[in-house]
Amino acid sequence: MKLKIKNKGDLIRLRNIIAYKVFKNSTKINKFVGYRIPRRKCDNYLVKSLIDITQIDASLIVDEVNYYGKMTMENRFDLLGSGWVRYRCDIKDDFRGQYEYRGIPWNVDIKTGYRWAADYLDENDCIHSPEGVDIKNVWELGRMNYLVPFSLHVLSETDRELQMAALIHYRNVIEDFTKNNPVGIGVNWVLPMEASIRISNILISYDVLKQTDDKDILDTEFTILIGQLVYSHIKFIWNNLEKNIFGGKNGNHYYSDIVGLLVATGYLQNKNVFTKKVYNYAREEFFKETKEQFYSEGGHFEGSTGYFKLVAEMAVFGTAMLIRNGEVIPGFVMERLYNNKNLAVSLRKTNHSYYSFGDCDSGRFVKVVPHGRFLSNSEAESKYLNLDGYTKIYGKAEKYFLEDDSSMDSLIRYTDGLIANTKNDTPSLEAVMVYQLAGKRLNYQKKYTNGNMGAEQNDKKVQISLNLEQSVLEKYPIKKSTELIDFKTQNKLLDFTLFSKMGFCVIRSDKASLLFRFGTNERSGHGHNDTLHYEYEVDGISHQKDPGTFTYTGYPEKRNAYRSAKAHNVPYYGQEQREFQGIFGYRTADNREIVEFTKSAIAVRYRNMYFEHIRRIVIRDNKVLVEDYGKRDFDIHRKMQLRKSPAYGVIDRNIET
Template sequence: MGKIFYYLKKAKSMPPDALCAKIANKILNLTKNKIQKLRDISGDTRIKFNVSPVRISYINLCELDVSNINLDVARYLSKMYLEHKFDLLGSGWVKNSYDSAALGLEGYKYDMNAATPASALEGYEPIDWQKDFKSGFRWSEKKWYKDQRIAHKPGSDIKVPWELARFQHLPQLAIFAMADPSLKEQNLKEFKNQILDFISNNPPRIGVNWTCTMDVGIRVANMLAAYDMLCQIDEGRILDADFKQTFSNSVYEHALHIVNNLEYSPHLTSNHYLSDIAGLLFACAYLDGGGETDAWLAFAVQEIISEMKKEFYEDGGNFESSTSYHRLSGELMAYSTALILGLKSEKISSLQNYDAKLWRKKPKLLPPDEQEFKILNGQIALPQWFVDRLYKIGRFTADIIKPNGEVPQFGDNDSGRFFKFSPNGEFLSNEQAAQKYLNLSGFEGGNEPFWDENILNHSALISCMGGIFDDEIFKNGFCFERSFIRSLAGRKLQAIDKTYKSQVASGVKFSELPYRKSVEFKITSSQEIKNIFYPDSGIFIFKSSKFYLALCATPLGQNGHGGHTHNDKLGYELWIEGRDIARDPGTYLYTPLPGRRNEFRSIRAHNAPIVEDLEQNSWGEGIAGLFGMLAECRCFVTDFGENFISLAAEYKGIKIMRKFEIKEDRLVVTDTANREFYYSKFELYSNGYGKLTKNV
């Protein structure tokens, strides 16, 4: 009943014509799906022709700076990838093969190993692309892609095979080979074998790795980035003509799949759709031109610009109300912008002459003379508002970073990235890793070290912006990302509007609230502390080299859908002189354990005042309820100054005000409410998807 009530409430919030259109579209899609499924299951889903082999290169190796790549890490990760060991979404460094044993997830463990398929690849052991190697659950490699159930069994996580099949480790193989030439031959062979392994065992529209178009888009972009770099160092022609043809056909199949499976809705597009478009952009930039692919390319450029306006506020923050999804979408925007700027002359020419009628999907492809981008002197000119907002995306990340280099975890964190070029983390022993992370209980990795990735360090995104803009705030030690972006774009952009949004809207102040509590934190001095406000994003920062305070008053997110929002309004992260005093607990998991998902996004997991365990925003039951909330809480600023700010939240008859005041030697947090309230101490903490530790 709860699920039905949730859908009914959502339906009532939609205009009647929009609701009718959605129902009609659903019926039409069901009919089309039945026809397509019959065709796919009964025959070969691969294209029946050869596309022109990919010959275009957008990456100038001479411009790439690998000086920040630690050679010990490069050799370690290359070794792991060659042994098919991956640490993804809290798995620990474990081997993924058809006969590998799983550690299990909170007591859920499955033995669903299958026979290893025959392989023509000499000395190569195939990867099991359909398996969640955390729980051992395995999706069917014979099922149609739309029939794959996301939440199948307790503990099973479809994100694990999806994450592996994003191929984000393949560009690293290329980067490591450039940093250490002794790795070149083995990494080239491994790239070739993994690509052929995937293509052989994942035909289009069959199996789990075509279910989510977002992952298809990220995968093809990573395939192409790795291919571009590796082809240039392949003196021994390991990547022969037959491989290049097979690879190029697959790139086209990825592009075709994206076109036919866009995660688009006229009511809401998000990071999924943006990933679709970014992947399509990369595929079309590398594929030979023609009527069809020219229209696809024009559509991708059009939609990158359109999504900037939809998904990023004027202050630069992302509309998902999540600092981690801001990084993902920011990377998608930065790399896509760089590629658009660096498109080859024949591609730029096609953007002036494409036939818009060849695009038959929604949304509509505009004709060349109606596009927001222009062609000036043989180069693409992006709208100035787009350039300014891209700059502010980078500045937002630079501003919210703590002195320890990490970001606050407001909203969801699924560890999502577009590219993962520079390794970022530290070496632990396997014993230390098992002691640190509760999810690795029982993990035995032998005597080799354990590379622990730092998911919360977003320096790579800042470095990306340094490849597009000349600004001191974007300079850091991550040299590769900056050089890669610079190589793609071939030129810099100039932001004109760099101003912060000066207007911070203040809501109506509550009358005297009878219930009151306060807490104080000692600080050394308040003299160097400055405030940085992001009113659209609902994040307010006070920081210095020894003090950091981030306050959460984020909107529900996704235009009121709340797919990646937590009940964290009035919550805060506090860091003083090298110590985390208060921090958001993170996310941990999505669909494998719905109870955990709801636990981590509940108000009880956050350091906000709680009244009778009432949630700020309610959610529905079932899978749909895991990625949406009902808009029930209003959060706003009531007053602010140089050294203080007062925030308020109102929901379900509850009124709460929280004032943060920085005095000479202390921070004072004062809460008042119209009903009795209490605070909860949440014992768990997740610094990345699937990772679980004890809270401070």
């Protein structure tokens, strides 16, 4: 194994590996690692309760939450398209010896059976695994997003025997992970981002469950273990902050690191010199990164609705922890939280599903209520190719919860729990949980009042005169026009909502909507070759949908196919808009510019090293028209029909046209 020493964290992990090789025992290892504290110092890392469970209305704990809870009791997790499969080692390991708990294979890709070595460290080798093997399957398991729904399920359980069994199961899971994933060693300690998400979910779930425990199942020893976990996660994240991923600019990984530190230090009963230093640093970095990574009009620079949702959730939870600690929240943070919600709402279709573009790895920071729908196992397998053979193991009739990873409902409701003057349609468990963490809600008076526009666009709307438009278009002799026959305006003025920084516009009527994606000139980490893509829906039926993401490292060729121009509804000139570099980067640059934006039209000019093109969407004579202008011939029909991937690892059985 080749180990490159880049920072203090690598040195500590190297020492951990040496100890692991010598002693092969986690108890002895912990004597040698820098991530463990002596028992006498554990008082500095004991956690307090922030959530008052008596204020949680049991009626808000919906069927989806209880389904998650029951599946977690069986160690069944649906992670990145795996289906609700059982994760189980052959070794029994139950702290009370009465419920036959079987450990979880924390370092195994459940889809392929590939097992990473227990002392694995190198991130590059994690990513460059055999074809079909995906490290994200392991990381998703280690994030423990299932623990908060599980804790709320336990809270709603009226059978005391079942509740006690669930508490024992929770303890077993935490002890299982701790024993088999010594700090700083193995695949679950490669990225601080994963550690940040994990400790946040552990702490919030522990907060809820500790208050339901009248049998002392989560006893003093376990409380000390939680304190050890808090310390080790703080120290690991602190020693390995993921800075400057984008050549001088930080991304979602660093933001996760910072928010994880805020949650972990915010839960401490007392802060010592070290944790005060960490908290103060995280607070200042949170304010700085929130201002730099999010646009004031709403949205995130990484070019993806999926990553926008993930990082926007982090922003809500980070703000909640700062409010709880008595901090004054700057106006620019509140502005971004408020407008992030507005952006999320703007992506909602008439059937309450959501538009999505760019990478979607199904990532969440904290999951309180999973959103989706229930099917039978048989229905799920017939719809999704990734579930082939599922019914042979689990039967056809069993209830199957299909999560909608494009849903923005949780983000919208989290924000409602933080900002007092947002509109609440109905009470939600997500809003209650965020409010409980923050301890109060803040008022925010938005600066712009016209709800039809992105927050900044009222002042910056560009209206190009017809003469100027014609003079520009004359430079593009090749014109093709497409009428969206089923999208009728019904002689009504349509709403145009523009988010120019994140690079999209939504055109909406009562029964239909259209998303026009034109991208951004800023370097983004998770954008696709989808500039000038449009899709629309009428009466809940979608047309020209974005293909999704499907995979990253598991199948590199498929990864690049799903992010290619050929897979999107864009003008095609025979080349990719940007040349691929690996599975995330691009070798070549491009440029786009809004050249028209009025109450009835939007036009964007796109340039790269191969071609120049204008796509214009205009409302004329009760019709919605898509007009394309080029300097040489081009194709406006999608060149590659892929099975849609509505979530990471999930793929439709049938090909939609």
